[in-house]
Amino acid sequence: MRGRIMVLAALATGALLPGQAIAESCEPADLASLRGWGGVWIAEGMQAPISGRLATDSAANRQLIRMVGLDAPWNEAGIARLEEMVRITIAGLQKQAGWGFPMMMNTVAPLSFVVAPQETFIISQYRDIRHVYTDGRPQPAKEDRWPTPWGNSIGCWQGDTLTIKTIDAGYDPKFNYAAPPVSDDAKFVETLRLVAPDRLESTMTVIDPALLTQPWTIHISYVHPQGVDRLIHDGDMFENDRSVTDGRSPTIASVRESERAATPRPEVRLSEAQIDRLVGDYFIDGSGIVMHVERRGGLLWAGTDPQPTLPFHAQDPLNFEARAIDMTLRFKTDAAGRVTGFEGRGPDGQPMTGKSAYRP
Amino acid sequence: MRKNTFSLWAFAGLALAVAPAAPAHHSAAMFDQARSRELTGTVRQFQWTNPHCYIQLLVRNANGEDEEWSIEMAAPMHLYGQGWRPTTVKPGDRIKVKIHPLRNGDKGGEIEDAVTLDGKPLGRRS
Numbered sequence: 001m002r003g004r005i006m007v008l009a010a011l012a013t014g015a016l017l018p019g020q021a022i023a024e025s026c027e028p029a030d031l032a033s034l035r036g037w038g039g040v041w042i043a044e045g046m047q048a049p050i051s052g053r054l055a056t057d058s059a060a061n062r063q064l065i066r067m068v069g070l071d072a073p074w075n076e077a078g079i080a081r082l083e084e085m086v087r088i089t090i091a092g093l094q095k096q097a098g099w100g101f102p103m104m105m106n107t108v109a110p111l112s113f114v115v116a117p118q119e120t121f122i123i124s125q126y127r128d129i130r131h132v133y134t135d136g137r138p139q140p141a142k143e144d145r146w147p148t149p150w151g152n153s154i155g156c157w158q159g160d161t162l163t164i165k166t167i168d169a170g171y172d173p174k175f176n177y178a179a180p181p182v183s184d185d186a187k188f189v190e191t192l193r194l195v196a197p198d199r200l201e202s203t204m205t206v207i208d209p210a211l212l213t214q215p216w217t218i219h220i221s222y223v224h225p226q227g228v229d230r231l232i233h234d235g236d237m238f239e240n241d242r243s244v245t246d247g248r249s250p251t252i253a254s255v256r257e258s259e260r261a262a263t264p265r266p267e268v269r270l271s272e273a274q275i276d277r278l279v280g281d282y283f284i285d286g287s288g289i290v291m292h293v294e295r296r297g298g299l300l301w302a303g304t305d306p307q308p309t310l311p312f313h314a315q316d317p318l319n320f321e322a323r324a325i326d327m328t329l330r331f332k333t334d335a336a337g338r339v340t341g342f343e344g345r346g347p348d349g350q351p352m353t354g355k356s357a358y359r360p
Numbered sequence: 361m362r363k364n365t366f367s368l369w370a371f372a373g374l375a376l377a378v379a380p381a382a383p384a385h386h387s388a389a390m391f392d393q394a395r396s397r398e399l400t401g402t403v404r405q406f407q408w409t410n411p412h413c414y415i416q417l418l419v420r421n422a423n424g425e426d427e428e429w430s431i432e433m434a435a436p437m438h439l440y441g442q443g444w445r446p447t448t449v450k451p452g453d454r455i456k457v458k459i460h461p462l463r464n465g466d467k468g469g470e471i472e473d474a475v476t477l478d479g480k481p482l483g484r485r486s
Binding site: 049050051052056108125225226227231232240241242250251255 | 389393407409411414430433434436437438439441462463466467468470471473
């Protein structure tokens, strides 16, 4: 018991060194008594409206903003870092790859806590994951660590309370432009406890002597968000990222590029005989490469070894386009109507021509 | 003293310009949070996509011509919690939206609210 008290005291003061074990008396998580940790959680008041942004005058927004450290006890160097963070944020040109730690613990993105006997995972809907061993092991050795947006965490269950110590989670504006600009040497100590069936409480203390004049403590409550029964995919920022700049300021791209590219031209259905007359090998001029043309069902397919064979869609009996690689083929015929070759546009956008390998 | 002054300034700047930047994958700096505009139009497309959903809304101008507006919304994960689904609005639906318009004057904005023509809220509240 005394050992536990000493460990908790050390955690509270940040006295543990990175290489030290978090505790010698960590208990395996009692899964039966911790069932209440399941489901989806969100920092209280943080559930976003349909705009995705909290009202600027709301208490939740103040809490969100507070998490970036506006009222933290920064020293002069810390204030300079804070000023830089705010400047980047207000410029509005940065994008977010995720929340990262510690922001992920206090945002509009719901969380799940996955508790196993010897390890706990904290998963943010924004695709941030914290993997916390709770078996009493120390932090990874120094040569095995480097700063990341999630940091390195070890934890310890003591009854119904989870204590987590995190290091290597410095500020990286390339990952998240709005986050407390602590140093890479900052240490974070959290205690989390289920205080009611639908309420988790957390206290996070940040120790960063390089930038803070004293430990900075934040209290966070978690509740179950309304209408959310699971974590929902939050894709990467490239799926339909329409935020662009017009050369002067950020704006919304007028149309979705993928929608424009996905609009096919009308296709003409050809008979098998019309396609069969085009089937064969063609020498691509100036390349020494042979293009093979074949019919599969009602479609013409073409390719060059070892490149894959792809479908080409008819615009008329002699004009075809590949939708997969933006390539066109226009077959040429002689006076007798025999196919002699082709011209068109290659997948690199350059003109290409070829002659039929067939010699009667 | 410097800290306190800075904190107040920074709080205001963040609150007005970007701060709840949270779910959005980009800040709100492009939108004029101090102005609201109401639009009535016909849905051309509802993009249920990350990092943002968009309603492409055709709005008739004073000359009787349809102009297409891009209405930015939260990511699906947030809309889901507010009762929205991929089919909540469909092409052809007539709706009214309230937006914070783009600062640069382009036809777009950040949604504040969306209702049917008779004022019925869309999503969970409908």
